[in-house]
Amino acid sequence: MQRIKLLCDSNDRKTALALIGTDETAYLSDSIIKINNQISDNIRKRLNKSQSDFVKVNSRNDKLGYTVIIVSMILIIFVFHFLIKETSKTKKISKELREEKENYRITLNSLAEGLITTNKEGHVVYMNPSAERLTGWNWREAKKQQLNTVFNVVNEETGKPVENIVSRIMNDGKKIEWENNTLLKSKDSGAFIISNNGSPLLDLNGSMTGVVLVFDDITERKKAEKKIKQLSVAVEQSPASVVITDLKGNIQYVNQKFINVTGYSAEDVMGKNSRILKSGYTSAAEYENLWKRITSGLEWRGELHNKKKNGEFYWELALISPIINAKGEIISFLAVKEDITERKKTEEKILKSEEQYRDLVDNITDLICTHDLDGKVLSMNSAAEKLTGFKFDPQQTMNIKDLLASNAKSEFDDYMTGIKKNGFGHGLMKIKTHSGKIRIWEYNNSLKTTGVSTAIVRGYARDITEQKKAEKELKKSEARLKEAQIIAHISNWEIDFVSNTQTWSDEFYRIYGISKAEVQPSTELFLSFMHPEDAGFAQKKVQEGFDSLKDSSFNFRFIRKDGATRHGYSEWRFEFDKKGNPLRLYGILQDITDRKEAEEKLKLLEQKILEQKIQEQKNIAKAIIKAEEKERNHMGQELHDNVNQILAGTKMYLGMVGKDDEKTKASIKYPMELIDNAINEIRSISHRNVTPQKNIDLIDLLQSLFDKLEKNSGLKTELKFDLSDPIKNDDLVLNIYRIIQEEINNILKHAAAKNVSISLETIDNRIQIITTDDGKGFNLNKIRNGIGISNMINRIETFNGKMEIISSPGNGCEIMIEIPF
Structure with a gap:
């Protein structure tokens, strides 16, 4: 017990409590009680013995004996009194020990440990x-x-x-x-x-x-410590700068990202006012609004143009909010800031690019516009306003149907049906301008469904009214020419089978450039002027006529006496007697050189117009594709860099809200999982849309695409390439990647294939792409040109390429694409 008391006095409570629970202390308490009982028994025995001795002495001893007896009695009484007192003390100690033991037992039972x-x-x-x-x-x-x-x-x-x-x-x-x-x-x-x-x-x-x-x-304490550690690591490793200041704006904490962005160390800024970052470009009014909001308990969000330690300027997207204690008092301010310098530079480049694109669109002489699936005009360029005579106002409703001529309005529904079904449409439209004139437009429009919230139609058209008038006049001219040719430059000839004589008109000699007085008309003379390349054909044609006795005609080239090569046309007919015997053969010889040359010029003109139109369409298509790629990149980067950061910040704040409350934590668990899914989905969309714009490595892009394909779909893929001649056109490389990406999407959606193989090879300044799969295949006669295939065809034709598809049900599919470069 003495050792327990000493342990308690030295505050070693756990050891003392443990010692009380041992068999040793229990044995000690029992020993004290046993000794007390033994002492009481000894006292009673001695008292009984003393009483017996006293009786014996009293009967035989003298006065001395009495004295001895009295003294003995006194001693016995004294001893007895002492023993009674010790016994009482021992019982008191025993009681105190039992009470103390009970107290220790209660204490032990009450311990949380x-x-x-x-x-x-x-x-x-x-x-x-x-x-x-x-x-x-x-x-x-x-x-x-x-x-x-x-x-x-x-x-x-x-x-x-x-x-x-x-x-x-x-x-x-x-x-x-x-x-x-x-x-x-x-x-x-x-x-x-x-x-x-x-x-x-x-x-x-x-x-x-x-x-x-x-x-x-300490399970809960460990969990709490782990959460605090995770939060600390998350803040320290956050991709955004984190700054905590006191109520005066003096910096109390910065994370590593802040140090990386600004160039300041933690020691440089600790205790310093956050105004050390000011560049002078953010207005005083903006700062005043910032402080007004956060000191009133609200958060502030905006862009700040700040300055780094080395004097370099940079942009930040900042979210600053007050930190409030349990009493509702603002104790400090938290700033979460994202470095958006590169994004701002990109926005400036995009803005400049958009200005250049807008300049191109506004200054092109052809119409460019967009409209929705109801025909409502969403945008139009200056040329469209000039061609229609209408000033475009986004606040007012303008519909394509309203622009159609009265007798063409019924064609609108067919036009929209074709666009929706095929993803594109081309043809002619009759337009009534603001002044009431009827104009003819040749349009080539396409449907856009990706990268937009609702589908839109991209319209490109050119006014071919004058061209149509010219074509009409040309047809009239051809008719007049034909009539004139009947009169001029046409000779007649005749072979009389009865008299066996031939006659030529004067025009015949003029056409050949020979003198009538110098020659005798004959078939042999006629054939002798044939161009060497046409001589055999002409001989055969004439012989067939004589043998078959059938009417006929043919075109040929002949060489005049003066050496000029001309184009001729001859037509003949037979005249028979009643018995069917030939009487004569008569016909015409026509110099059609002028018509031939006119036809050749017309063909060349039409070809040139067609080539110009195709080239302009391709240029527009390239511009649209390039703008779309920029928009896809911009959207992908915005989703990844901005929206994902917002979602990550939201998740962090949700985590902080639930860290001390299990009920709240359970309530936000599913929303946080949804945020994780959203972040992953946005990251996937961003990766699919964002591609390099310059110095594009096609093989790296395709290998990355195939790696993701194998990982996410289970398809077995094979990529073979032999690009001996490098492709230096980044636009072409990006379009090839998009074409292959579209092929892969179609295979995943429709083919149910297990294996996909793509080979790329450069041959004689052409790149050949062959894509094969072992899917279910399809009937080529029933193929539908959906948006995917239409996009592929547009991209291929934009670069003067061609595509061939080989497939049948159950036999997979092979697509071969060739594009010159």
Whole structure:
């Protein structure tokens, strides 16, 4: 008991409590009571003996004896009084010990920490209720069990059992403290992370009699510590700058991103006012509005033009909000800032590019516009306003149908049906201008469904009214020419079979450039003027006429006497008698050189017009494709760099809201999972849309596409390439990538293929792309030109390429594309 008192006085409460629970102290209390009972028995025996002796002495002894007896009696009374007093004191001590033991027992039972004592063999002697709760063992079940059986602990990280603590303490005689990563496995399959230590139990002689263990459940504390650590790591490793200031704007904390962006170290800015970042470009009014909002408990969001340590300017997108304590008081300010310098530079480039594109669109002489699927005009260029005579106003409704001539309005529904079905449309439109004139437009429009919230139609048209008038006049001229040719430059000839004579008109001689007086008309003379390349054909044609006696005609080239090569036309007919015998053969010879040359010029003109039109259409298509790529890149970057950051910030704040409240944490778990899904989906969309604009490595892009394809779809892919001649046109490289990307999308959507192979090869300044799959194939006669195939065809034709598809049901598909470069 003396040792317990000393331990209590030295505040070693756990060891004292453990010692009370041992068999040694229980034995000590029982010994005190036993000694007290023995003393009481001895006193009674001595009193009885003294009384007997007194009677004997009284009967035979003298006065001296009485004296001795009296003295003895006094001594006996004195001893008896002393013994009674000691007995009373012993009983009082025993009572106090029992009360103290009860108090210690209550204390042990009330402890939140678990406490277990063992003997020196490692058998459990005592467990308090907290130990019973944590281990899952009842004290009576656990008593005399080996400690390792009841106190089943393993290393939290490795899962390996912790060594026998009783043996270590008994061998070393020292107190042992374990790391806080010890895991206690409960009998009822529960598990707790515990903080624990063990100490030796000593008797009054200082000898070890066992071990006392004290341990505590720190599972929730460890979880909280882990959350705090994760939050700290997230803030420190955040891709956005994080700054915390006091109420005056003096910096209290910056993360690593801030240091990387500004060039300032933490020591440079700690305690300094955040105005050290000011560049002078952000207006005082903006700062005034910022402070007004955050000091009133609201958040502020905006762009700041700041200055780095080295004097370099940069842009930040900042979200600044007050930090409020439990009393509702603002204690500091938190700023989360994203470096948007590159984005601002990109926006400037895009703006410049858009201005250049707008300049091109506004200054082109052909019409460019967009309209929705109801025909409502969404935009039009200056040329369109000039051609129609209408000034475009976005606030007012203008419809394509309203621009059509009265007798052409019924064609609008067919036009829109074709656009929706095929994804494109081309043809002629009759337009009524603001002044009431009827004009003819040749249009080539396409449907855009990707990268827009609602589908739109991109319109390109040119006014061919004058061209149509010219064509009409040309036809009239051809008719007049034909009539004139009947009169002029046409000779007649005749062979009389009866008299066996031939006659030529004067025009015949003029056409050949010969003198009538110098020659005698004959078939041989006629054929002698044939062009060498046409001579055999002409001989054969004439012989066939004589043999078959059938009317006929043919075109040929002949060489005049003066050496000029001309084009001729001859037509003949037979005249028969009643019996069917030929009487004569008559016909015409016409010099059609002028007509031929006119036809050739017309063909060349038409070809030139067609080539110009095709080239202009291709230029427009290239411009549109290039603008679309820029828009896709811009949208992908905006989604990745801005929206994803917003979602990540939202997730972080949701995590902070739920960190101390399990109910709140459970409520926001699903929204946070949705945010994760949104971030991943946005990242996937961004990666599919964003491609390099210059120095594009086609093989790297395709390899990346195939790697993702194998990973996400399970398709077996093979990419073969032999690009011996480098492709230096970035627009062409990007279009080839988009074409292959569209092929892959079609295979995934429709083919149900297991294997896909793509080969790229450059041959004689042509790039050949062959794509094969082992899917279900399709009937080429039933192929529908959907948006995907239409986009491929447009991209291929834009670069003067061609495409061939080989497929049949059940036999997969092969697509061969050739594009010159």
